[in-house]
Amino acid sequence: xxxxxxxxREAGVAISTVSKVLNNYPNVSxxxxxxxxxxxxxxxxxxxxxxxxxxxxxxxxxxxxLKLNLDTSASDEINMQYISGAIHKxxxxxxxxxxxxxxMIEDMNVDEVTNYFESQGIRGIIIYGLTTRDxxxxxxxxxxRFKIVVIDAPMVNESTxxxxxxxxxxxxxxxxKTITENKCKKILYISGEENGYVTAQRxxxxxxxxxxxxxxxxxxxxxFSELRARELTMRFSKNNDCVVCASDLMAIxxxxxLIDMDIFRPVCGFDGIILMGYVGKQMNTVKQDFVQISETxxxxxxxxxxxxxxxxxxxxxxxVRMKYEDIIR
Amino acid sequence: xxxxxxxxREAGVAISTVSKVLNNYPNVSxxxxxxxxxxxxxxxxxxxxxxxxxxxxxxxxxxxxLKLNLDTSASDEINMQYISGAIHKxxxxxxxxxxxxxxMIEDMNVDEVTNYFESQGIRGIIIYGLTTRDxxxxxxxxxxRFKIVVIDAPMVNESTxxxxxxxxxxxxxxxxKTITENKCKKILYISGEENGYVTAQRxxxxxxxxxxxxxxxxxxxxxFSELRARELTMRFSKNNDCVVCASDLMAIxxxxxLIDMDIFRPVCGFDGIILMGYVGKQMNTVKQDFVQISETxxxxxxxxxxxxxxxxxxxxxxxVRMKYEDIIR
DNA sequence: ATGTGTTTGGAAAACGATTTCCAAGCACAT
DNA sequence: ATGTGCTTGGAAATCGTTTTCCAAACACAT
Numbered sequence: 001x002x003x004x005x006x007x008x009r010e011a012g013v014a015i016s017t018v019s020k021v022l023n024n025y026p027n028v029s030x031x032x033x034x035x036x037x038x039x040x041x042x043x044x045x046x047x048x049x050x051x052x053x054x055x056x057x058x059x060x061x062x063x064x065x066l067k068l069n070l071d072t073s074a075s076d077e078i079n080m081q082y083i084s085g086a087i088h089k090x091x092x093x094x095x096x097x098x099x100x101x102x103x104m105i106e107d108m109n110v111d112e113v114t115n116y117f118e119s120q121g122i123r124g125i126i127i128y129g130l131t132t133r134d135x136x137x138x139x140x141x142x143x144x145r146f147k148i149v150v151i152d153a154p155m156v157n158e159s160t161x162x163x164x165x166x167x168x169x170x171x172x173x174x175x176x177k178t179i180t181e182n183k184c185k186k187i188l189y190i191s192g193e194e195n196g197y198v199t200a201q202r203x204x205x206x207x208x209x210x211x212x213x214x215x216x217x218x219x220x221x222x223x224f225s226e227l228r229a230r231e232l233t234m235r236f237s238k239n240n241d242c243v244v245c246a247s248d249l250m251a252i253x254x255x256x257x258l259i260d261m262d263i264f265r266p267v268c269g270f271d272g273i274i275l276m277g278y279v280g281k282q283m284n285t286v287k288q289d290f291v292q293i294s295e296t297x298x299x300x301x302x303x304x305x306x307x308x309x310x311x312x313x314x315x316x317x318x319x320v321r322m323k324y325e326d327i328i329r
Numbered sequence: 330x331x332x333x334x335x336x337x338r339e340a341g342v343a344i345s346t347v348s349k350v351l352n353n354y355p356n357v358s359x360x361x362x363x364x365x366x367x368x369x370x371x372x373x374x375x376x377x378x379x380x381x382x383x384x385x386x387x388x389x390x391x392x393x394x395l396k397l398n399l400d401t402s403a404s405d406e407i408n409m410q411y412i413s414g415a416i417h418k419x420x421x422x423x424x425x426x427x428x429x430x431x432x433m434i435e436d437m438n439v440d441e442v443t444n445y446f447e448s449q450g451i452r453g454i455i456i457y458g459l460t461t462r463d464x465x466x467x468x469x470x471x472x473x474r475f476k477i478v479v480i481d482a483p484m485v486n487e488s489t490x491x492x493x494x495x496x497x498x499x500x501x502x503x504x505x506k507t508i509t510e511n512k513c514k515k516i517l518y519i520s521g522e523e524n525g526y527v528t529a530q531r532x533x534x535x536x537x538x539x540x541x542x543x544x545x546x547x548x549x550x551x552x553f554s555e556l557r558a559r560e561l562t563m564r565f566s567k568n569n570d571c572v573v574c575a576s577d578l579m580a581i582x583x584x585x586x587l588i589d590m591d592i593f594r595p596v597c598g599f600d601g602i603i604l605m606g607y608v609g610k611q612m613n614t615v616k617q618d619f620v621q622i623s624e625t626x627x628x629x630x631x632x633x634x635x636x637x638x639x640x641x642x643x644x645x646x647x648x649v650r651m652k653y654e655d656i657i658r
Numbered sequence: 659a660t661g662t663g664t665t666t667g668g669a670a671a672a673c674g675a676t677t678t679c680c681a682a683g684c685a686c687a688t
Numbered sequence: 689a690t691g692t693g694c695t696t697g698g699a700a701a702t703c704g705t706t707t708t709c710c711a712a713a714c715a716c717a718t
Contacts, residue, residue, distance in 0.1 A: 001447065003704055014668040019706060027666055046444040050388065051704030053379045054673050068413055070620070071658045073406050073603040080405040083412070083428060084397055091433055096449065099412060099428060104420055115375040118330065120425065227657045252607070256653065274402040278581070278607040291399070324585065328556045329400045332674055343698040348676060356696055380674035383703050 002043045011039040022047060059121035060095040062301055067129040068101040074249040077273045078290055082128060085294035093302050110139040123147060124301040131195040147304035149297045153197040161300040161310040163293055165317040167198050170286040171205030171270065174319050175244045178268040178284045184242035187215055190222035190229050190254060192246040202246045202270065222250045229253035234261065243267045248276050248285055255279050272320060277327035287320045331372045340368040351376060388450035389424040391630055396458040397430040403578040406602045407619055411457060414623035422631050439468040452476060453630040460524040476633035478626045482526040490629040490639040492622055494646040496527050499615045500534030503597050503648055504573045507613045511595040513571035516544055519551035519558045519583060521575040531575045531599065551579045558582035572596045577605050577614055584608050601649060606656035616647045
């Protein structure tokens with residue numbers, strides 16, 4: 001591989017000069033700049049990022065930490081969108097992403113996790129799906145050793161940003177739309193994972209709506225499980241005229257139950273995944289743009305890594321009605 | 330961060346000795362080995378992989394090249410399994426994986442792609458979904474600059490391995506099972522992407538079966554598109570008593586069409602994705618274990634990178650009947 | 659000619675490991 | 689004591705960049 005040294009020799013300048021040209025530093029005349037660039041082009045020189053990282057102590061390497069759940073097509077869809085958005089944006093910003101699953105670090109302590117990331121030159125991490133239970137991750141965040149962007153969880157310190165839709169408002173909006181369209185009075189709300197941040201926020205949204213509209217609200221914990229949502233719907237939908245779910249996957253479980261029971265109840269979900277289109281009945285849902293969310297997360301991480309302070313970024317959401325005709329390709 | 334130098338000083342030995350201990354080289358006594366290990370432990374030393382890579386000119390870094398198609402939940406499922414398998418196995422083998430999408434390199438020429446990978450220290454690549462049309466990728470493979478594992482495509486040279494199920498046999502098996510169960514005589518076969526290697530193989534499988542069993546075979550090109558499969562089923566299923574599809578996604582499109590037309594035809598697919606369970610009707614399909622396939626691909630790449638020659642690895646497949654009850658969690 | 663200030667380019671150290679090569683130390687036979 | 693061969697540990701070069709610091713070169717005014 002042709003190195004910076006070869007370029008320097010060929011162009012008749014010093015190594016440092018070539019480096020300056022490559023990194024667009026000042027203090028190099030237009031003449032030399034052109035000469036160097038010409039040689040770079042001619043020799044097909046490509047900088048060795050490994051060497052650059054070692055020298056500059058910067059890697060441009062970040063980790064995307066995801067919760068893997070191969071059992072459900074829903075989480076695959078969401079994860080792929082996160083991965084895709086992150087990788088594309090990272091390439092644009094000359095960074096690179098390594099994907100890590102929580103399962104890979106779940107039996108490590110904080111030091112081990114820290115070492116794992118640091119030895120690979122990772123300085124920035126995007127964390128998705130954080131719950132209050134994730135002790136190690138919280139310690140990791142608190143340690144201050146990394147710049148961190150959390151998706152859908154509250155900001156904790158100066159070197160941490162938070163990105164996500166307004167879950168309170170989104171849950172409020174979609175439920176309001178659904179009950180208005182169907183004139184519902186009694187809502188069965190199937191909630192998410194007990195310790196999740198988003199669970200609490202979405203719950204707050206539905207409570208706010210029910211108080212405002214004087215609706216009867218029955219809350220049951222579905223733990224983001226399709227099966228559990230199905231069971232809860234079987235048991236509790238008789239006494240309610242609407243099923244609001246904290247996720248699309250649970251909405252699907254609920255709808256499947258209603259189809260089996262052969263009764264009609266409007267169902268709404270949360271996420272906006274394609275899978276919703278396959279159930280055979282239309283449902284309202286909140287569409288989150290996961291690609292855009294993770295693009296923003298990367299941008300935010302880039303900001304943090306260049307020394308700026310953390311902030312809270314609220315992403316837009318839209319209300320949609322999912323049907324097969326719209327999703328088939 | 331504590332470096333090898335710190336360890337050396339603290340242990341009262343030379344840097345090279347520490348390195349030898351770390352890499353399990355011979356020529357270091359048990360006494361020194363223990364002393365060094367004790368200091369490593371005490372200081373919490375973690376080797377800097379960036380420096381190690383630069384020095385040894387080896388990175389343990391491989392690329393997983395995927396075709397992204399966020400429009401379909403099917404490809405997300407498959408891609409996530411590839412990613413998950415690759416990452417987990419890579420961690421086990423002390424390698425790391427960067428995920429790359431073909432969309433990121435599609436407007437580059439061979440040199441640019443080569444540079445893109447080499448500058449990042451990538452020496453091994455796993456390629457999935459190769460077609461005869463992918464000129465750049467073929468040049469990349471031919472260039473011999475990388476060790477390559479192709480999934481589902483024929484082996485081309487000594488430094489390339491191939492991993493995948495026996496598509497000819499799998500297609501033969503699943504179609505045979507389906508026609509036997511339903512006593513079919515006239516098969517509509519909806520084929521895959523025209524230039525894909527797997528398309529040709531699966532086609533060979535169904536042809537073989539139809540010749541053997543003296544069945545009437547109508548082949549139409551569905552290009553792995555759900556929509557196209559739906560349309561083809563609308564047009565051609567009247568004259569046939571069975572729809573065999575080269576992918577699950579197309580099988581779903583076909584089944585949706587049959588449901589809409591309110592006629593019954595057995596449909597079988599290929600892949601074994603969870604999405605199959607959501608359509609409301611059971612279908613036969615070939616289950617490929619994508620996680621295992623990509624784990625094997627990583628192992629294979631590891632073999633190639635340590636100098637061994639390429640080979641063809643045939644993975645097992647199973648025949649399954651997908652139903653909602655089995656996939657709900 | 660001299661002084662001053664500003665560009666511009668180069669020499670060299672550093673980053674943190676790996677790896678080669680060599681010398682010291684030791685055991686053992688002569 | 690000397691020679692031989694083997695084990696063990698260290699010095700130093702190397703990988704390909706970045707970055708700091710300094711000197712040369714130049715322009716311009718005095």
